[in-house]
Amino acid sequence: MTTPENHERQEELSARGSSRSYSSEEDEAGDTYSIDSSAMAFRVENGRRYQAYREGAYWAPNDELQNEHLDISHQRFLSMLSGRLFLAPIPDNIERVLDLGTGTGIWAIDFADLYPNASVLGTDLSPIQPENDMTEEWTYPTSHFDFIHIRSLFGSIPDWPKVYEQAFKHLKPGGFIEHIEPSLYLRSDDGTLAPDNPLNRFADLFNQAGERTGQSMDLCPTMASDMTTAGFINLREETFKTPMGEWCRDPKLRELGRWNLLQFDVGLEGFAVQLLTKVMGVNTRHLKLMDVIDDSTGGASLLHSANVRAAARDPSTHAYYPHRVVYAQKPLATPRTSPGRTT
Numbered sequence: 610m611t612t613p614e615n616h617e618r619q620e621e622l623s624a625r626g627s628s629r630s631y632s633s634e635e636d637e638a639g640d641t642y643s644i645d646s647s648a649m650a651f652r653v654e655n656g657r658r659y660q661a662y663r664e665g666a667y668w669a670p671n672d673e674l675q676n677e678h679l680d681i682s683h684q685r686f687l688s689m690l691s692g693r694l695f696l697a698p699i700p701d702n703i704e705r706v707l708d709l710g711t712g713t714g715i716w717a718i719d720f721a722d723l724y725p726n727a728s729v730l731g732t733d734l735s736p737i738q739p740e741n742d743m744t745e746e747w748t749y750p751t752s753h754f755d756f757i758h759i760r761s762l763f764g765s766i767p768d769w770p771k772v773y774e775q776a777f778k779h780l781k782p783g784g785f786i787e788h789i790e791p792s793l794y795l796r797s798d799d800g801t802l803a804p805d806n807p808l809n810r811f812a813d814l815f816n817q818a819g820e821r822t823g824q825s826m827d828l829c830p831t832m833a834s835d836m837t838t839a840g841f842i843n844l845r846e847e848t849f850k851t852p853m854g855e856w857c858r859d860p861k862l863r864e865l866g867r868w869n870l871l872q873f874d875v876g877l878e879g880f881a882v883q884l885l886t887k888v889m890g891v892n893t894r895h896l897k898l899m900d901v902i903d904d905s906t907g908g909a910s911l912l913h914s915a916n917v918r919a920a921a922r923d924p925s926t927h928a929y930y931p932h933r934v935v936y937a938q939k940p941l942a943t944p945r946t947s948p949g950r951t952t
Contacts (some may be wrong), residue, residue, distance in 0.1 A: 619831060679712040680715050686760065689851055694936055695722065698785070706757075707730050707731075707754045708758045711731025716856075720758075746775070749779045760790075764815070767822075770838060773839035777939055784830075785936055786841060789935075790933055791829075791931070792816070792930055796928065797926065797927050798927070799927050802926055807920040825902035832935045837937075841938060843913065852933075855924065856925075867929060877917065902911040
């Protein structure tokens, strides 16, 4: 069993490989696969590496620390879903699967292990995995995939209705889409999360950044309605509480909380640096001091990242992130055109 404590050892073992059927773009297209040199380019800023393909399209770094964060987040999701990779009722004989924003590819690899006869394609902006930019017009055949999986892409897409419309177009009739996202804001059921808690102020900064870039940081309120508008049916929606830290008495929730805190702690700098410097205009001097400017209340003040970390670790604050899972199905008999959006 993987735990936060033995995570590093588990990563070492998994890196040695196993018999996996995770496919590349070459497998999917039947042609020699190559990546344009622009997609291979990276840039380094403030000590972190970022993809240079469509520069500024995504705020997260692309380096070893960020990849570690993504793999820890994967363990958090497994804990949240009781070891399941997805909730959608897909058939056992599934053939083609698309993982949008695959990151390190860990979900796609695990899925391929679970369904060895399926072809699993992962796409991302950065060439750690095959590149096929989901924000552009998709080049896959129509009615091609049986299952499309999306996870934790908040702040990365300016037009989610278009993504859902393209997913509808490229899913087979009867195929499923599933999308999992965290809420931007933590909650507490007992009032222990104060409005002025550094975690809330940190979320406010992210909310402002998303408003400025036009790439929403909080997708939970719109996922279901956007899928319905795209033409999907049989929609199901479920919300999971993921505690921040080990304050829960329930052993399963304590374990989930430990994974959640670990991914937050490892990912905090990656969350903040690009958005704060490029979008919010924070001086790099403050970043070196591990401070950020918080003007969410109208008056600028310093929000110390050390205070954000301390607030996340405080067991007296019974905070949790709501995570929303939405899955839906493409009708077996579809209209000649997808309902789409009205103009």
